[in-house]
Amino acid sequence: MNWQVEIYEARPDLRLSSSRAAAQQRSINLAISSRGIAALRAVDPSAAERFLQTVIPMRGRMIHDRHGNLQSQLYDRDGQCINSIDRALLNVELLEEASAVPNIRLTFNHKVLSADFDQRVLFLRDADSGTDIRVNFDLCIGADGSYSIIRRQLMRVVRMNFQQEYIPHEYIELKMPAGHDEHGNPAFLLDPNHLHIWPRHSFMLIALPNKDKTFTCTLFAPTVEFDRLITREDILLWFRNHFPDALSLLGEDKLLKDFEQNPRSPLITTKLTPYHYKDRCVILGDAAHSMVPFYGQGLNCGLEDVRVLLTLLQEECVVSSRTMPNSGDPESDSIDQRLFKALSRYSASRHEDVVAICELAMDNYVEMRHSVTTPAYIMKKALDHLLFSLTARGTTFLSSLGDSLSRIAFPTANPRGWLPLYTMVTFRPDISYATARRKAARQAIILTIIARLGTVGMCATSFYFTWRALRWLRSQR
Numbered sequence: 001m002n003w004q005v006e007i008y009e010a011r012p013d014l015r016l017s018s019s020r021a022a023a024q025q026r027s028i029n030l031a032i033s034s035r036g037i038a039a040l041r042a043v044d045p046s047a048a049e050r051f052l053q054t055v056i057p058m059r060g061r062m063i064h065d066r067h068g069n070l071q072s073q074l075y076d077r078d079g080q081c082i083n084s085i086d087r088a089l090l091n092v093e094l095l096e097e098a099s100a101v102p103n104i105r106l107t108f109n110h111k112v113l114s115a116d117f118d119q120r121v122l123f124l125r126d127a128d129s130g131t132d133i134r135v136n137f138d139l140c141i142g143a144d145g146s147y148s149i150i151r152r153q154l155m156r157v158v159r160m161n162f163q164q165e166y167i168p169h170e171y172i173e174l175k176m177p178a179g180h181d182e183h184g185n186p187a188f189l190l191d192p193n194h195l196h197i198w199p200r201h202s203f204m205l206i207a208l209p210n211k212d213k214t215f216t217c218t219l220f221a222p223t224v225e226f227d228r229l230i231t232r233e234d235i236l237l238w239f240r241n242h243f244p245d246a247l248s249l250l251g252e253d254k255l256l257k258d259f260e261q262n263p264r265s266p267l268i269t270t271k272l273t274p275y276h277y278k279d280r281c282v283i284l285g286d287a288a289h290s291m292v293p294f295y296g297q298g299l300n301c302g303l304e305d306v307r308v309l310l311t312l313l314q315e316e317c318v319v320s321s322r323t324m325p326n327s328g329d330p331e332s333d334s335i336d337q338r339l340f341k342a343l344s345r346y347s348a349s350r351h352e353d354v355v356a357i358c359e360l361a362m363d364n365y366v367e368m369r370h371s372v373t374t375p376a377y378i379m380k381k382a383l384d385h386l387l388f389s390l391t392a393r394g395t396t397f398l399s400s401l402g403d404s405l406s407r408i409a410f411p412t413a414n415p416r417g418w419l420p421l422y423t424m425v426t427f428r429p430d431i432s433y434a435t436a437r438r439k440a441a442r443q444a445i446i447l448t449i450i451a452r453l454g455t456v457g458m459c460a461t462s463f464y465f466t467w468r469a470l471r472w473l474r475s476q477r
Contacts, residue, residue: 001313002320005104006135008124010111010144014091029208029216030090031058031195031296032303033082034398038429039303042310042406047097054093055083056209062194063372068245072194073372077385078395080427082195082296084208086216090299115140115153117280139339140281143302146268148287154277162272167292167362169203169267171220174258176250178213186213189249197368198243204369205243217250220369226264232256267292269358274347279339282346284309289354294368295361295425297433301354304429308409309346316342349409356433360425380447387418387443401430415439 012019032055040048059081060074075081098104109127116123122135142150154160178186190196192209203221210216229235235256239247247255270290276282285302316338371377393416404411412430419428421443424436431439 001318003103003139004320005101006137007098007104007106008110008112008122008135009106009108010127011108013095013106013108014088015095029210029218030085030087030299031082031208032085032090033296033300033426034080035297035426035429036300036303038398038401038405039300039307042307044097050097051085051090051093052083054089054211055085056192056211057081057083058195058208059193060195061368061372062191062196064196064198064243064245065373066200066242066244073381076423076427077389078397080395080397081193082426084195084210086210089211112144112149112153115150115281117153117157117277120280139279142281142283142287143285144287146270146286146290148283150281151272151283151287154281154283158274158277160272160274163270164290165269167267167269168224169220169222169365170226170264171218171267172226172259172264173262174205174217174219174250174255176207176215176217176246177254188213188215190215197372198246199369199373200242201370203242205246206368207246217246220267220365229259235259269362271355271358273351274344275350276343276347279336279343282309282343288350289358291358291361292365293361294365295357297357297361297425301357301433305350307405308350309342311407311409312342312345312349313339314407316345318342353433356437357425360421360433360437380451381420383447383450384418384420384443388420388423391418393417396428396430398427398429405429410435418443 032051037048037052040051059076059079060072063071063073065071095106099106110124110133111127113123113125113132115121117140120137120140122137122140123132124135125132140150142148142154144150155162176189179189181187188209190207190209192213196207196215198205203219203225205217205219207215207217229238236247236252239250239255268290269292270286270288272288275284275288284305286298288305289301291298291301318336318338367377401411410430410432412428413435415424415428415431415435419436419439421436421440424431424439425433428436
């Protein structure tokens with residue numbers, strides 16, 4: 001769109017080796033799926049294909065029970081998968097792509113202090129020199145994370161409804177080293193094409209594969225559970241009781257080192273509206289909607305923000321050169337009406353989707369740490385996929401959507417047939433999160449009715465055969 005873009009980052013350049021070690025201490029591995037890939041392709045198809053060369057496909061969950069038994073639960077009947085990608089690697093690749101664009105300038109170690117949106121000025125501090133600077137802008141895009149300074153500044157000029165919740169759980173990152181094959185070469189200790197889960201009702205351990213044959217493991221648990229792990233002996237005993245097979249792969253010394261060096265980090269959900277101010281500012285990603293990581297949609301939703309905003313800018317014919325009206329009203333004339341309308345539409349349309357995925361992510365925590373092991377869940381999933389197979393007119397793959405996602409935010413407003421919720425959320429970027437949630441709620445009612453009818457049928461059948469048996473017994477007297 002020929003905008004001149006200046007990116008200011010408070011931290012050092014992540015491409016420097018000195019920056020990577022600190023970043024990796026509190027980083028849940030990322031899972032990129034169809035929504036994120038569609039967003040990357042909408043912006044730069046060639047860059048998207050380069051990113052996909054660095055991922056590892058995961059075709060399902062591998063459930064590890066307390067006795068070391070394994071159960072594979074595939075994500076999709078047609079082999080669609082989510083992809084594990086190292087957070088630091090993705091960030092570095094994105095920075096490399098951005099730095100290669102002539103009209104983008106990257107500036108590091110510059111922290112935003114405040115913003116005057118009416119005067120279109122940012123105030124920043126150069127961490128290297130300690131000096132404060134002013135930067136003029138036409139449009140400020142805040143993508144500065146869960147504790148966004150731009151969002152805080154936005155609260156001063158808009159009536160923002162804001163809700164923030166820390167859940168009573170935390171996480172700590174662990175590392176599973178690579179093993180070796182018969183030739184002495186590095187090898188995965190677990191199947192690399194699964195997301196591995198050790199569900200333990202109120203807590204869980206997960207493992208995602210990396211290109212160097214290691215696994216990034218994340219332990220999620222209630223804060224009170226972590227508080228009990230005080231000594232080295234406490235940690236080892238707890239892992240021996242709950243994750244004996246994982247402990248043998250992690251290694252006791254490496255586990256204890258990770259517990260000592262890596263911080264316990266909080267889990268937060270943030271919901272707010274609106275996301276913009278006039279034609280001056282808009283916030284995206286975690287700045288607008290932090291979510292817990294249990295649906296693997298944090299990255300995908302943030303990237304989708306960009307795609308949705310891009311489609312709206314195109315629909316409103318927003319251009320980089322600001323053309324101002326001359327109505328005689330200085331306040332009105334200072335606003336780019338096309339840009340203002342695009343940002344207003346973004347706030348109005350995106351909020352319902354963001355709330356939907358934030359709540360679905362929280363619901364999925366219960367599923368991952370507990371429900372996946374229950375017979376009721378397994379039967380429900382089987383029925384879900386059976387109805388999908390019976391009613392689906394064919395699988396909609398990302399490749400079949402063509403360039404429609406570059407022009408329309410969500411082409412499929414009323415999806416037909418039976419569709420599992422996970423399929424809609426993960427593999428159908430043409431369906432909005434809110435639409436997926438509403439459709440899943442209707443299907444859940446149908447599943448409940450079927451289950452009740454099945455229960456009634458089983459009871460009736462049982463009663464019938466009991467009655468026949470009693471009659472036969474009486475006839476034998």
